[in-house]
Amino acid sequence: MKHKKASSGAACPCGRGQLYAACCGRYHGGQPVPSAEALMRSRYSAFVMGNEAYLRQSWAAGNLPDGPLLDAAVKWLGLTILSTEAGGEQDQTGVVTFVARYKINGRAGRMQERSRFVREQGLWRYLDGDVSD
Secondary structure (H helix, E strand, C coil): CCCCCCCCCCECCCCCCCEHHHCHHHHHCCCCCCCHHHHHHHHHHHHHHCCHHHHHHCECCCCCCCCCCCCCCEEEEEEEEEEEEECCCCCCEEEEEEEEEEEECCEEEEEEEEEEEEEECCEEEEEEEEEEC
Protein backbone atom coordinates (compact mmCIF):
# COMPACT_ATOMS: atom_id res chain seq x y z
CA MET A 1 0.00 0.00 0.00
CA LYS A 2 1.45 3.33 -1.05
CA HIS A 3 1.04 6.02 1.56
CA LYS A 4 -0.99 9.13 0.90
CA LYS A 5 0.71 12.50 0.72
CA ALA A 6 -0.97 15.32 2.64
CA SER A 7 -0.90 18.82 1.25
CA SER A 8 0.84 21.38 3.45
CA GLY A 9 -2.53 23.04 4.10
CA ALA A 10 -4.34 19.81 5.06
CA ALA A 11 -5.68 19.25 8.57
CA CYS A 12 -3.77 16.64 10.55
CA PRO A 13 -5.71 13.37 10.95
CA CYS A 14 -4.72 13.10 14.65
CA GLY A 15 -7.48 15.49 15.71
CA ARG A 16 -5.37 18.21 17.33
CA GLY A 17 -6.82 20.84 15.01
CA GLN A 18 -3.46 21.77 13.47
CA LEU A 19 -2.17 21.57 9.93
CA TYR A 20 -0.51 18.25 9.10
CA ALA A 21 2.85 19.89 8.27
CA ALA A 22 3.00 21.59 11.70
CA CYS A 23 1.70 18.55 13.58
CA CYS A 24 2.35 14.87 12.77
CA GLY A 25 3.94 15.67 9.41
CA ARG A 26 7.09 16.89 11.12
CA TYR A 27 7.43 13.59 13.00
CA HIS A 28 6.75 11.58 9.85
CA GLY A 29 9.55 13.65 8.32
CA GLY A 30 12.05 12.60 11.00
CA GLN A 31 11.77 15.16 13.83
CA PRO A 32 11.94 13.46 17.27
CA VAL A 33 8.58 13.07 19.01
CA PRO A 34 8.49 14.87 22.41
CA SER A 35 5.98 12.67 24.26
CA ALA A 36 4.17 9.34 24.30
CA GLU A 37 0.90 11.08 23.38
CA ALA A 38 2.52 12.83 20.42
CA LEU A 39 3.86 9.45 19.24
CA MET A 40 0.39 7.92 19.64
CA ARG A 41 -1.14 10.70 17.56
CA SER A 42 1.58 10.47 14.90
CA ARG A 43 1.11 6.70 14.66
CA TYR A 44 -2.64 7.14 14.23
CA SER A 45 -1.95 9.66 11.44
CA ALA A 46 0.42 7.14 9.86
CA PHE A 47 -2.36 4.52 9.88
CA VAL A 48 -4.74 7.02 8.24
CA MET A 49 -2.17 7.91 5.59
CA GLY A 50 -0.90 4.39 4.97
CA ASN A 51 2.63 5.23 6.11
CA GLU A 52 3.86 1.76 7.06
CA ALA A 53 7.52 2.82 7.10
CA TYR A 54 6.81 5.28 9.94
CA LEU A 55 4.81 2.68 11.86
CA ARG A 56 7.69 0.22 11.62
CA GLN A 57 10.38 2.69 12.71
CA SER A 58 8.27 3.93 15.65
CA TRP A 59 7.89 0.41 17.10
CA ALA A 60 10.09 -0.67 20.03
CA ALA A 61 12.97 -2.97 19.11
CA GLY A 62 12.03 -6.63 19.33
CA ASN A 63 8.26 -5.96 19.42
CA LEU A 64 7.56 -5.33 15.73
CA PRO A 65 5.11 -7.97 14.52
CA ASP A 66 5.73 -10.01 11.39
CA GLY A 67 3.69 -9.25 8.30
CA PRO A 68 1.91 -6.14 7.07
CA LEU A 69 0.77 -3.50 9.55
CA LEU A 70 -1.88 -1.90 7.36
CA ASP A 71 -5.20 -3.16 6.00
CA ALA A 72 -6.41 -1.32 2.90
CA ALA A 73 -10.04 -2.17 3.79
CA VAL A 74 -9.88 -0.05 6.97
CA LYS A 75 -10.83 3.63 6.71
CA TRP A 76 -9.85 5.46 9.90
CA LEU A 77 -12.39 8.12 10.93
CA GLY A 78 -11.20 9.73 14.15
CA LEU A 79 -9.08 9.54 17.28
CA THR A 80 -10.02 10.44 20.85
CA ILE A 81 -7.39 10.39 23.59
CA LEU A 82 -9.05 9.23 26.83
CA SER A 83 -6.08 9.47 29.20
CA THR A 84 -2.31 9.66 29.47
CA GLU A 85 0.00 8.45 32.25
CA ALA A 86 3.56 9.80 32.35
CA GLY A 87 5.09 9.86 28.86
CA GLY A 88 6.47 13.39 29.14
CA GLU A 89 9.84 14.79 28.20
CA GLN A 90 11.46 13.64 31.47
CA ASP A 91 9.85 10.16 31.55
CA GLN A 92 11.17 6.83 30.28
CA THR A 93 7.75 5.16 29.92
CA GLY A 94 4.22 6.29 29.24
CA VAL A 95 0.69 5.00 28.70
CA VAL A 96 -1.95 6.46 26.38
CA THR A 97 -5.53 5.18 26.32
CA PHE A 98 -7.48 6.07 23.19
CA VAL A 99 -10.47 5.25 21.02
CA ALA A 100 -10.06 5.09 17.25
CA ARG A 101 -13.15 4.99 15.04
CA TYR A 102 -13.08 3.25 11.66
CA LYS A 103 -15.11 1.71 8.85
CA ILE A 104 -14.50 -1.59 7.11
CA ASN A 105 -16.55 -2.22 3.97
CA GLY A 106 -19.01 0.50 5.06
CA ARG A 107 -19.48 -0.93 8.55
CA ALA A 108 -18.54 1.35 11.46
CA GLY A 109 -16.43 0.17 14.37
CA ARG A 110 -14.35 1.42 17.25
CA MET A 111 -11.18 0.20 18.88
CA GLN A 112 -10.12 1.15 22.40
CA GLU A 113 -6.51 0.50 23.33
CA ARG A 114 -4.29 1.12 26.33
CA SER A 115 -0.92 1.62 24.62
CA ARG A 116 2.45 1.44 26.34
CA PHE A 117 5.41 3.50 25.18
CA VAL A 118 9.09 3.41 26.10
CA ARG A 119 12.16 5.48 25.32
CA GLU A 120 14.89 3.74 23.35
CA GLN A 121 18.14 5.67 22.89
CA GLY A 122 16.25 8.82 23.85
CA LEU A 123 13.42 8.34 21.33
CA TRP A 124 9.80 7.41 22.09
CA ARG A 125 8.70 4.05 20.70
CA TYR A 126 5.44 2.07 20.79
CA LEU A 127 5.91 -1.02 22.97
CA ASP A 128 2.52 -2.76 22.95
CA GLY A 129 -1.12 -2.32 23.79
CA ASP A 130 -4.18 -3.97 25.29
CA VAL A 131 -7.23 -3.71 23.03
CA SER A 132 -10.77 -3.71 24.43
CA ASP A 133 -14.04 -3.25 22.56
